Amino acid sequence: MALPRLMTIPAAALGVVGLLAACGGNGSDSKTPTAGPTTGVTISVVLATDPPPQAALDAFTKQTGITVKWTNVDWDSLQTKITAAVTAKTYFADATDVDWSRVGQLSKLNAFYPMDELMDTKSLEADMPQLTSFTAGGHVVGVPYDASFSVTTVNKKMFTEAGVALPKTLDEYTAALKTLKSKGTVQYPLNIPFAAAEGLSTYWYQTTAAFGGTVLDDKYKPAFTDPASPGYKAAAWMVDAMKQGLVPPGNINVTDTQGQQTLMAKGQVASVFSDYSGMVGSLYNVPKSSTVVNQVAYLPTPGVTGPGKNNSNPDGIGVPRTAKYAQAAALFIKWFTDADNQADFAGLSGPDKAMPGYALPSHVSAVQKLADKGSLIGGKDLATMLQTSSQPIFPGGAPSWYPQFSQAVYTNLHSAATGSVTVEQALKKIGDTADQLSASGS
Amino acid sequence: MTAGAVAARRRRPDLLPYLLVAPLALVIVGLAVVPAVYSLVQAFFRVQPLDPPTRFNGFDNFRSLAHNSAVLGSLGNTIAYTVIGMALTTVLGIGMALALQQRFRGRSIVIAVLILPWALPGVVEGIVWSGIWDANVGLFNSALTSFHLVDQYQVFLGSNRWLTILLIEIVQVWQITPLSALLVLAALQNIPDELYEASALDGCSAWSRFVRITLPLARPGIAVAMVQALILTLNVFDQPYVLNGAAETGASLTMQTYFISFQNLDFGAGYALSLLITLATLLLSWVVVRLVYRKVEF
Numbered sequence: 001m002a003l004p005r006l007m008t009i010p011a012a013a014l015g016v017v018g019l020l021a022a023c024g025g026n027g028s029d030s031k032t033p034t035a036g037p038t039t040g041v042t043i044s045v046v047l048a049t050d051p052p053p054q055a056a057l058d059a060f061t062k063q064t065g066i067t068v069k070w071t072n073v074d075w076d077s078l079q080t081k082i083t084a085a086v087t088a089k090t091y092f093a094d095a096t097d098v099d100w101s102r103v104g105q106l107s108k109l110n111a112f113y114p115m116d117e118l119m120d121t122k123s124l125e126a127d128m129p130q131l132t133s134f135t136a137g138g139h140v141v142g143v144p145y146d147a148s149f150s151v152t153t154v155n156k157k158m159f160t161e162a163g164v165a166l167p168k169t170l171d172e173y174t175a176a177l178k179t180l181k182s183k184g185t186v187q188y189p190l191n192i193p194f195a196a197a198e199g200l201s202t203y204w205y206q207t208t209a210a211f212g213g214t215v216l217d218d219k220y221k222p223a224f225t226d227p228a229s230p231g232y233k234a235a236a237w238m239v240d241a242m243k244q245g246l247v248p249p250g251n252i253n254v255t256d257t258q259g260q261q262t263l264m265a266k267g268q269v270a271s272v273f274s275d276y277s278g279m280v281g282s283l284y285n286v287p288k289s290s291t292v293v294n295q296v297a298y299l300p301t302p303g304v305t306g307p308g309k310n311n312s313n314p315d316g317i318g319v320p321r322t323a324k325y326a327q328a329a330a331l332f333i334k335w336f337t338d339a340d341n342q343a344d345f346a347g348l349s350g351p352d353k354a355m356p357g358y359a360l361p362s363h364v365s366a367v368q369k370l371a372d373k374g375s376l377i378g379g380k381d382l383a384t385m386l387q388t389s390s391q392p393i394f395p396g397g398a399p400s401w402y403p404q405f406s407q408a409v410y411t412n413l414h415s416a417a418t419g420s421v422t423v424e425q426a427l428k429k430i431g432d433t434a435d436q437l438s439a440s441g442s
Numbered sequence: 443m444t445a446g447a448v449a450a451r452r453r454r455p456d457l458l459p460y461l462l463v464a465p466l467a468l469v470i471v472g473l474a475v476v477p478a479v480y481s482l483v484q485a486f487f488r489v490q491p492l493d494p495p496t497r498f499n500g501f502d503n504f505r506s507l508a509h510n511s512a513v514l515g516s517l518g519n520t521i522a523y524t525v526i527g528m529a530l531t532t533v534l535g536i537g538m539a540l541a542l543q544q545r546f547r548g549r550s551i552v553i554a555v556l557i558l559p560w561a562l563p564g565v566v567e568g569i570v571w572s573g574i575w576d577a578n579v580g581l582f583n584s585a586l587t588s589f590h591l592v593d594q595y596q597v598f599l600g601s602n603r604w605l606t607i608l609l610i611e612i613v614q615v616w617q618i619t620p621l622s623a624l625l626v627l628a629a630l631q632n633i634p635d636e637l638y639e640a641s642a643l644d645g646c647s648a649w650s651r652f653v654r655i656t657l658p659l660a661r662p663g664i665a666v667a668m669v670q671a672l673i674l675t676l677n678v679f680d681q682p683y684v685l686n687g688a689a690e691t692g693a694s695l696t697m698q699t700y701f702i703s704f705q706n707l708d709f710g711a712g713y714a715l716s717l718l719i720t721l722a723t724l725l726l727s728w729v730v731v732r733l734v735y736r737k738v739e740f
Contacts, residue, residue, distance in 0.1 A: 080704050083704050083707070084704070086491070087491050087707070087709065105492070105707070108492055109491055109492065195600075195686075195687045195689075196686070196687035196688040196689035196690075197687045197688065248577070248578045249577060249578075249595075249597045250576060250577025250578035250579075250580075250595065250597055251577075251578070252577075252597060252599075252600045252601065253572075253576075253577065253597075253599045253600045253685070253686065253687070254578065255687070262578065262579060263578065268578065268579075400492055403705040403706065404705065404706050407688060407701065407705065410687075410688065411512075411688055411689060411690055414600070414687070414689050415689070415690065418600055418601055418691070420691075
């Protein structure tokens with residue numbers, strides 16, 4: 001993740017943000033959502049992804065009179081920039097990223113226009129199941145433009161070589177991994193990204209979902225400190241997998257993307273329990289970056305007694321309060337998240353209309369179309385999972401203190417994986433942090 | 443010209459130097475001095491966008507930092523980074539400068555190549571070195587197994603706090619040593635050859651020349667090199683963040699500033715920690731200058 005060198009000059013960097021905050025207007029809060037012209041303007045869209053094809057953007061301009069200036073910023077840097085702009089109340093973009101994990105924080109900061117006031121989000125609900133992950137305080141903070149969710153991937157070739165049937169439950173899955181190791185099919189069959197980074201947190205949430213629970217209850221209290229709870233079992237299962245040699249020892253410093261690129265895509269492991277939807281088509285089946293082309297498939301999440309749930313972790317797009325052309329940005333978002341356009345971006349109408357790296361539309365109908373046409377690898381499985389088993393990580397939306405909670409999760413689980421603390425100690429510290437944050441309400 | 447006209451001309455200030463310096467001075471004041479002063483003031487306020495409004499809270503931010511276990515852990519890490527980094531950079535910098543002082547074929551090319559690590563961004567270096575230290579597919583492990591020094595790949599980063607700090611700091615030392623070497627080399631080149639010739643005639647050994655002539659006369663350059671090493675190691679961010687993530691085994695104080703400010707949105711505490719780091723940097727730099735720097739005249 002590329003953080004600017006300026007970050008190493010703490011006083012000056014922080015001071016600039018503070019000064020901007022002091023100088024920035026606060027009148028933006030009172031701006032009406034219908035502010036700004038909707039034609040003949042150029043809007044700035046900043047996302048952590050490549051833009052749609054120029055022809056598609058030109059068609060949008062012709063249709064609406066709105067020109068789009070697209071900027072692609074890497075995800076981590078983008079979050080820092082959004083935070084700085086939101087805090088300083090300065091203009092950053094007309095439309096930008098709203099990650100599921102920051103919905104609570106951005107909502108409490110009143111940093112984005114409620115999308116339900118800018119466009120008809122009610123009509124999207126039926127076809128866009130992950131919209132609930134973007135709802136906080138009764139308002140939609142952003143509209144999901146992809147349908148990323150956690151899903152298990154397996155190297156079917158390795159499973160077949162080892163004579164192991166594809167598992168349906170967690171016990172079968174664990175036994176299968178042990179067989180793969182004992183038969184020498186692969187030395188380390190499982191990828192768990194134990195680096196102290198966000199990917200470890202989401203892996204734990206998904207494993208907890210597979211064990212049949214959530215990490216926080218509906219009042220945002222920790223639900224993982226009891227050894228019988230799904231969250232506790234999930235953490236213990238992950239750390240045990242490390243101790244038993246199912247996970248490469250070096251994974252204590254491997255992030256989620258590193259694990260996908262250097263381990264799963266290179267045939268160094270046989271499975272990722274909590275992978276991301278779309279990885280088969282966007283990485284594992286891409287010959288220039290993978291040695292396991294056509295070997296990896298999605299697997300319904302092995303749960304306690306059968307298929308478990310799949311946690312949603314989509315990216316959304318919203319309109320900051322400081323946008324110059326809020327209404328025009330809303331029109332763009334409506335177009336960008338349209339089901340037909342999304343299907344085209346995902347490759348339904350061929351590569352000319354496809355958006356690089358865009359794997360999975362947020363509309364179930366678009367995913368279904370892609371699956372029916374065979375344009376989406378594992379499309380039928382993904383469509384089924386999206387429709388029937390995907391769920392928000394936090395049913396009431398991510399809390400405003402989620403970033404602090406997540407940091408406690410990944411630093412402590414990382415410590416448990418290195419052996420410097422026990423699972424119990426790690427979960428106690430995470431639980432204490434959650435209790436403290438929940439009580440402070442900040 | 444009359445005496446009065448001459449006096450008037452003497453009294454009229456020459457504005458040209460001020461005009462030439464003004465643009466840069468304005469930029470420095472605007473982007474460094476004013477924000478620094480603003481940070482200093484805000485360190486005594488509760489600045490939390492999630493809990494407005496901003497309000498004066500005295501030393502509460504400092505008190506909360508003193509009870510923050512992550513900050514205290516990072517303080518220990520940062521002290522280790524600074525001690526290891528300054529020691530290695532100074533010793534290696536002097537050694538490299540002595541080697542480069544010798545005339546040899548291709549010397550200028552060696553100097554140009556040597557400066558490359560310093561020119562690279564810390565993030566890029568972190569990514570490059572993560573490929574070297576990697577426990578699954580890393581170059582270092584590959585070399586160790588090739589030479590039969592280990593049977594199987596070892597985990598270096600993250601498994602042990604002090605080993606992790608040492609390995610991360612080696613990456614930073616690799617980055618900042620070239621500049622130290624050049625600063626010391628510049629000082630060495632100011633030492634007159636006559637001193638060495640005279641000492642040789644007096645029968646001084648090489649070691650004696652190094653201790654009695656080279657080191658004392660290179661002190662201005664060594665002091666500057668040590669101060670730049672101090673500033674960079676005390677503010678290390680990129681290398682531990684890229685190589686070891688947010689793990690407590692390697693997190694530095696500047697990383698905590700980032701987490702507290704931009705992740706927890708507690709800007710007041712972030713300002714306070716920044717202020718403490720800045721004060722520590724200034725104080726320790728002053729100590730280094732007092733201990734190492736000596737005015738040298740030839």
